[in-house]
Every structure is written in C-alpha cells, then in structure tokens.
Amino acid sequence: MSVVLSITNIGIRFATNDATAPPPAVDGVTIQVNRGEIFGIVGESGSGKSTLANAVMGLLPANAAVTGSIRVNGREVVGLSEDELRRIRGAEVSMIFQDASASLDPTWPVGDQIAETVRAHRTISRRDAKARAIELMTEVGISDAASRYGSVPHRFSGGMRQRIVIAAALANNPGLLIADEPTTALDVTIQAQVLQLIDRLRREHGTTVVLITHDLGVVSQVCDRVAVMHGGRLLEVASTRDLFARPSHPYTRALLAANPAGAPRRSRLPVIPAEWSVESLQQSERLRTGQLPPVEEATHD
Numbered sequence: 109m110s111v112v113l114s115i116t117n118i119g120i121r122f123a124t125n126d127a128t129a130p131p132p133a134v135d136g137v138t139i140q141v142n143r144g145e146i147f148g149i150v151g152e153s154g155s156g157k158s159t160l161a162n163a164v165m166g167l168l169p170a171n172a173a174v175t176g177s178i179r180v181n182g183r184e185v186v187g188l189s190e191d192e193l194r195r196i197r198g199a200e201v202s203m204i205f206q207d208a209s210a211s212l213d214p215t216w217p218v219g220d221q222i223a224e225t226v227r228a229h230r231t232i233s234r235r236d237a238k239a240r241a242i243e244l245m246t247e248v249g250i251s252d253a254a255s256r257y258g259s260v261p262h263r264f265s266g267g268m269r270q271r272i273v274i275a276a277a278l279a280n281n282p283g284l285l286i287a288d289e290p291t292t293a294l295d296v297t298i299q300a301q302v303l304q305l306i307d308r309l310r311r312e313h314g315t316t317v318v319l320i321t322h323d324l325g326v327v328s329q330v331c332d333r334v335a336v337m338h339g340g341r342l343l344e345v346a347s348t349r350d351l352f353a354r355p356s357h358p359y360t361r362a363l364l365a366a367n368p369a370g371a372p373r374r375s376r377l378p379v380i381p382a383e384w385s386v387e388s389l390q391q392s393e394r395l396r397t398g399q400l401p402p403v404e405e406a407t408h409d
C-alpha cells in the first residue's frame with residue numbers, strides 16, 4: 109500500500125507576546141495516510157486539526173514554528189519555499205477550508221472562479237478552462253452546469269456552494285484532498301449528500317481524502333480510518349469500525365459514551381468537561397478502577 113501523506117512527529121507552536129508560552133497547538137503527531145483511503149481526523153474545537161492541515165498545505169502564519177516532517181508523495185514539505193509550495197498546492201494536494209463557501213468571491217461568477225483555479229496550474233486557453241470548469245461542475249452534481257456557469261455564489265444553496273468549492277479543489281486532479289469540516293455548515297440531508305460526493309470522487313478517481321471533523325457521525329458515514337486528536341496530541345488511530353466497537357483510549361471511550369447511540373447521524377462531539385482532560389482521565393480514580401462510562405457497541409457498520 110503506498111503512503112500518500114506521512115506526518116512524523118510534528119510539533120507546531122504559535123509565538124505570542126504572552127509571558128507564558130501557550131502549549132503547542134500540535135504536539136508530536138505521527139500519521140500515515142494510504143493512497144485511496146478516506147482518513148478522518150476527529151477532535152473537539154481547538155484540538156489542532158486545522159493547524160495540522162494548514163501545515164500540510166504550507167499555509168501556517170509567520171508566527172508558527174514547525175518541527176518534524178511532513179511528506180506528500182514522499183517529498184518533504186516542511187521548510188519548502190513559498191514558490192515550491194505553490195507548485196504543490198492545488199496540483200498535488202488541495203484543501204477545502206473550514207467555512208469554505210466564504211472562500212468564494214461573492215461578486216464573481218462561480219464558473220469563472222473554478223476556471224481560474226484550472227488556469228493557475230496549467231497553460232490552457234480560457235475556452236478550454238471554461239469547458240473544464242463546466243465538466244467539474246457537472247461532476248460534483250450541479251445540473252445544467254453550462255447555464256449556471258455565470259451565476260454568482262448567492263444564487264446557489266449552501267450545499268451547492270459547497271459542491272462548487274469541491275469542484276474548484278478538484279480542478280487539477282490532486283491526488284490528496286484535505287477537507288476541513290466540509291459539511292459543518294450544512295443540514296443533515298445535504299451533509300450526507302456532500303459526503304457521498306466525496307466518497308464517489310474517491311472511488312472514481314482514487315483521490316486520497318483527509319476529512320477533518322468534530323462530528324463522529326461524519327466519521328462513521330465515510331471514513332475508512334480515523335485519528336482522534338485532543339489538545340494537539342494524537343490519542344489513537346484505528347479503523348472506523350474498530351474505533352466505534354473497541355475504542356482503546358479513555359478519551360475516545362468518553363466521547364462515544366457521551367453519544368450512547370455510538371454514532372447517530374448528527375452526533376457532534378460533546379465538549380468534554382475540563383476534569384475529563386486526558387491527563388486527569390489517565391490518573392482518575394474511575395480509570396484505575398475501570399469505571400469509565402459504559403461504551404455502547406457500535407450498531408452502524
């Protein structure tokens with residue numbers, strides 16, 4: 109099995125003016141993502157998911173310091189120049205950002221925005237770029253794409269805008285797609301449709317997908333494997349089936365126990381009370397005595 113993304117012992121700190129340095133946003137994370145899989149990264153808000161994704165894209169702000177290694181298709185990206193990164197971004201690895209529809213320009217026809225992305229990485233005529241954009245819009249399920257090419261984003265529903273963002277991300281057939289909370293803003297039905305689209309793209313194009321979410325329901329719907337993050341650290345990596353059936357980390361067990369149905373469609377990660385931090389969990393009386401909340405068996409294979 110070939111490894112598309114190899115993250116090794118990554119640490120990311122943000123410099124601040126505070127007298128006491130904040131803890132690292134990402135701390136010693138090691139993950140390998142295989143070609144063609146949908147790999148979930150799940151964790152509550154602030155656990156470091158977006159920071160990790162931005163590091164893969166080389167898009168961290170200047171106050172971020174990165175240690176460790178990130179290889180995309182075998183090539184180290186930590187320390188690459190902006191020029192080199194730009195060549196990889198969009199072409200080899202592409203990202204759908206959290207709050208993606210805000211990344212569309214509201215004043216500009218959506219088709220042109222996709223065509224522009226196509227032209228960013230290839231020498232291609234405007235006419236061919238337009239044809240490719242229409243093809244991409246059709247591919248992501250926008251019916252009558254040719255006639256909707258010229259519409260501005262607000263003419264589309266939230267779900268359709270998300271499809272347009274996905275089309276732009278796919279413009280140059282990236283082997284690796286990182287989707288950061290791609291369905292968070294959508295209602296349940298539309299969310300399921302967008303996840304099905306991502307799954308279909310993976311099957312038809314062999315695209316490798318890293319799907320970032322705080323929602324266990326999303327994980328259960330499409331991910332092959334999943335990494336659980338908390339406080340910048342990686343707690344466990346497991347197949348989705350094993351994670352729900354036999355979570356190995358107490359934090360994961362607590363998450364699942366807080367969602368007794370295992371992973372109902374809309375099981376947002378609960379915010380774990382502070383006294384349930386990983387450290388305290390590990391030390392807690394409950395843990396030593398094996399009295400963690402009961403873990404429900406998964407019922408949703």
Ligand SMILES: Nc1ncnc2c1ncn2[C@@H]1O[C@H](COP(=O)(O)OP(=O)(O)O)[C@@H](O)[C@H]1O
Binds near residue numbers: 151152156
């Ligand atoms: N630009 C930044 N400067 C300082 N701290 C940041 C910055 N971006 C993120 N952080 C901090 O890094 C941690 C992880 O944030 P983030 O990666 O956005 O988490 P998630 O995506 O899991 O919600 C948080 O504590 C957040 O405050």
Ligand SMILES: [Mg+2]
Binds near residue numbers: 159206288
């Ligand atoms: Mg985030």
